[in-house]
Amino acid sequence: MKKLLAVTACPTGVAHTYMAAESLIKAAKEKDIPLKVETRGAVGVENEFTEQEIAEAHAIIVAADTDVLESRFAGKPVVKVPVAQAIKNPAGLLDEALSRQASAPGDFAQQVEQSKAQRSSSRSGPYKHLMTGVSHMLPLVVAGGLLIALSFVFGIEAFKEEGTLAAALMQIGGGSAFALMVPILAGFIAFSIAEKPGLAPGLIGGMLASSIGAGFLGGILAGFLAGYTAFALKKYIKLPRNLEGLKPILLIPLLASAITGLLMIYVIGEPVKGIMDGLTSWLTGLGTTNAILLGLLLGAMMAFDMGGPVNKAAYTFAVGLLASDVYGPMAAVMAAGMTPPLGLWLATLIAKNKFTKEEKDAGKAASVLGISFITEGAIPFAAGDPFRVIPSIIAGSSVTGALSMAFGATLRAPHGGIFVLPIPNAVGHVALYALAIIIGTVVTAILLSLLKKPVEQRLS
Amino acid sequence: MNINALLDEKSIFIPMNASDKNSVISSMIDGLAASGSISNKEEYMNAVLTRESTGSTGIGFNVAIPHGKSKGVLKPGLAFAKLSAPTDWDSLDGQPVNIVFMIAVPEEAAGNEHLQILIALSRKLIDSDFRDKLMRIEHADQLKNLLAAI
Numbered sequence: 001m002k003k004l005l006a007v008t009a010c011p012t013g014v015a016h017t018y019m020a021a022e023s024l025i026k027a028a029k030e031k032d033i034p035l036k037v038e039t040r041g042a043v044g045v046e047n048e049f050t051e052q053e054i055a056e057a058h059a060i061i062v063a064a065d066t067d068v069l070e071s072r073f074a075g076k077p078v079v080k081v082p083v084a085q086a087i088k089n090p091a092g093l094l095d096e097a098l099s100r101q102a103s104a105p106g107d108f109a110q111q112v113e114q115s116k117a118q119r120s121s122s123r124s125g126p127y128k129h130l131m132t133g134v135s136h137m138l139p140l141v142v143a144g145g146l147l148i149a150l151s152f153v154f155g156i157e158a159f160k161e162e163g164t165l166a167a168a169l170m171q172i173g174g175g176s177a178f179a180l181m182v183p184i185l186a187g188f189i190a191f192s193i194a195e196k197p198g199l200a201p202g203l204i205g206g207m208l209a210s211s212i213g214a215g216f217l218g219g220i221l222a223g224f225l226a227g228y229t230a231f232a233l234k235k236y237i238k239l240p241r242n243l244e245g246l247k248p249i250l251l252i253p254l255l256a257s258a259i260t261g262l263l264m265i266y267v268i269g270e271p272v273k274g275i276m277d278g279l280t281s282w283l284t285g286l287g288t289t290n291a292i293l294l295g296l297l298l299g300a301m302m303a304f305d306m307g308g309p310v311n312k313a314a315y316t317f318a319v320g321l322l323a324s325d326v327y328g329p330m331a332a333v334m335a336a337g338m339t340p341p342l343g344l345w346l347a348t349l350i351a352k353n354k355f356t357k358e359e360k361d362a363g364k365a366a367s368v369l370g371i372s373f374i375t376e377g378a379i380p381f382a383a384g385d386p387f388r389v390i391p392s393i394i395a396g397s398s399v400t401g402a403l404s405m406a407f408g409a410t411l412r413a414p415h416g417g418i419f420v421l422p423i424p425n426a427v428g429h430v431a432l433y434a435l436a437i438i439i440g441t442v443v444t445a446i447l448l449s450l451l452k453k454p455v456e457q458r459l460s
Numbered sequence: 461m462n463i464n465a466l467l468d469e470k471s472i473f474i475p476m477n478a479s480d481k482n483s484v485i486s487s488m489i490d491g492l493a494a495s496g497s498i499s500n501k502e503e504y505m506n507a508v509l510t511r512e513s514t515g516s517t518g519i520g521f522n523v524a525i526p527h528g529k530s531k532g533v534l535k536p537g538l539a540f541a542k543l544s545a546p547t548d549w550d551s552l553d554g555q556p557v558n559i560v561f562m563i564a565v566p567e568e569a570a571g572n573e574h575l576q577i578l579i580a581l582s583r584k585l586i587d588s589d590f591r592d593k594l595m596r597i598e599h600a601d602q603l604k605n606l607l608a609a610i
Contacts, residue, residue, distance in 0.1 A: 011529075014529075014579055015525050015563060018579045018583045019519060019583065019585060019586050026586060065514070082515065084519075087586070088520060
């Protein structure tokens with residue numbers, strides 16, 4: 001039985017919203033169609049849909065003259081009409097909704113893209129600032145990491161010979177791109193907080209974190225420090241109107257840079273350097289047991305919210321460590337981020353009776369997202385059946401993360417999925433690394449096919 | 461709480477002799493003002509006419525429900541008119557209107573029980589039995605009895 005949803009809303013919210021709802025309910029009863037109606041009127045939102053209901057719905061009728069958070073329905077067929085239409089012709093609307101086709105697999109990638117965009121626009125506060133910094137840093141890490149890897153094509157020590165191409169590549173990747181990583185991270189965290197006046201103090205703070213040896217942790221602190229300092233100065237310094245122009249160009253950069261810089265050198269730098277050094281030496285000298293535990297943890301975090309804050313915490317940790325020449329966690333994190341969509345794809349192949357036709361089509365798209373390290377590809381599946389899907393993908397990702405760490409796999413680029421595997425020296429222990437990804441994918445798929453219920457049972 | 465608490469005798473018009481939509485609206489607003497639900501007739505009238513201009517409130521089946529949310533409204537109120545002659549209201553189904561409910565909602569009113577009652581009335585208007593009974597009403601008492609059953 002196809003289930004329908006409808007949402008009704010009007011500007012005043014006492015009359016049409018509810019008459020439309022009533023008309024639709026009455027028509028659905030006559031036609032014996034399961035229908036739930038959400039009303040958004042003057043008394044607030046009633047009968048609000050759950051994610052599960054949206055996932056299970058065949059189509060959604062939007063009969064509204066105001067905003068009804070339509071982004072919730074991304075990927076679902078939506079019949080959109082003015083609210084009056086639902087009062088005038090409810091039966092016709094129901095017929096039209098029933099005749100709509102479920103989204104094609106082509107829309108699946110779009111759906112994932114939308115949910116990613118929605119997430120980034122809903123980020124706020126410190127998390128948003130950190131992500132702004134990380135996203136500006138990433139291209140430097142990609143370019144730098146891969147150019148360093150290319151320099152190793154000429155031999156692992158080749159760059160030490162001056163004047164060679166290997167030395168040039170190392171100078172570009174290691175000497176320049178990687179050197180900019182932490183300053184750019186700090187600069188754009190501060191930029192996100194205080195806009196333009198925050199950028200200079202942030203870059204300077206990040207540069208200091210780098211030269212002191214406080215690494216990415218120091219850079220993150222410097223960025224927040226510079227950003228909030230600049231923001232406070234912008235807000236609290238009051239100048240006579242004719243001098244106001246001096247504030248953003250002279251006063252804020254000068255004072256915020258001085259404050260951030262002095263704090264970095266005299267207060268924050270040393271202890272954070274100590275933590276970074278400790279972390280780096282612990283990570284480089286990691287015994288097998290601890291390596292596996294770290295891999296398990298990072299893997300579980302990657303799958304836990306598929307691109308959400310927990311996933312990004314693990315990811316940021318691994319990317320930041322690249323600046324300190326620690327490459328193992330990056331490998332574990334990327335592998336673990338690839339297995340959730342890959343595992344779902346494999347599950348749609350081996351457990352055909354447990355997925356609807358639409359899900360099987362979506363599985364094909366998920367496989368492409370998986371090999372590209374877009375963990376969000378698992379979200380549409382997880383949204384529809386969270387308590388079975390999320391544990392399965394966490395298990396698979398943990399196994400992959402742990403194996404990647406145990407095999408000693410390393411990765412010099414922060415992104416790229418399987419497309420970085422053929423680049424010489426980008427991945428250390430590439431064959432074992434691929435094996436780790438395959439095993440995690442299989443684990444995820446097997447768990448899914450055991451846990452998920454057959455389609456007929458689910459719908460009844 | 462009963463819907464009749466929102467519907468004062470002064471804002472019940474059975475029958476109403478009016479020639480067109482605008483005069484129906486302004487007569488009913490006078491009634492709502494007389495019953496103390498509206499403090500600023502002009503502001504409320506603007507809200508009602510603005511609502512009409514975004515799409516007629518003639519919901520079809522010979523019923524119209526002009527309504528407005530405005531600072532000119534003191535407390536939620538309801539007015540009722542049974543028109544002596546069918547009047548054009550640009551309705552959804554193109555039919556003229558006999559029965560008019562006017563709803564007044566204050567600007568700041570979220571989630572109170574008055575609104576719930578007006579909402580219940582709106583839902584009830586979709587029920588054809590209820591509408592048939594409305595059409596047959598001749599006295600204010602009959603209206604009150606019918607509405608009390610909501």
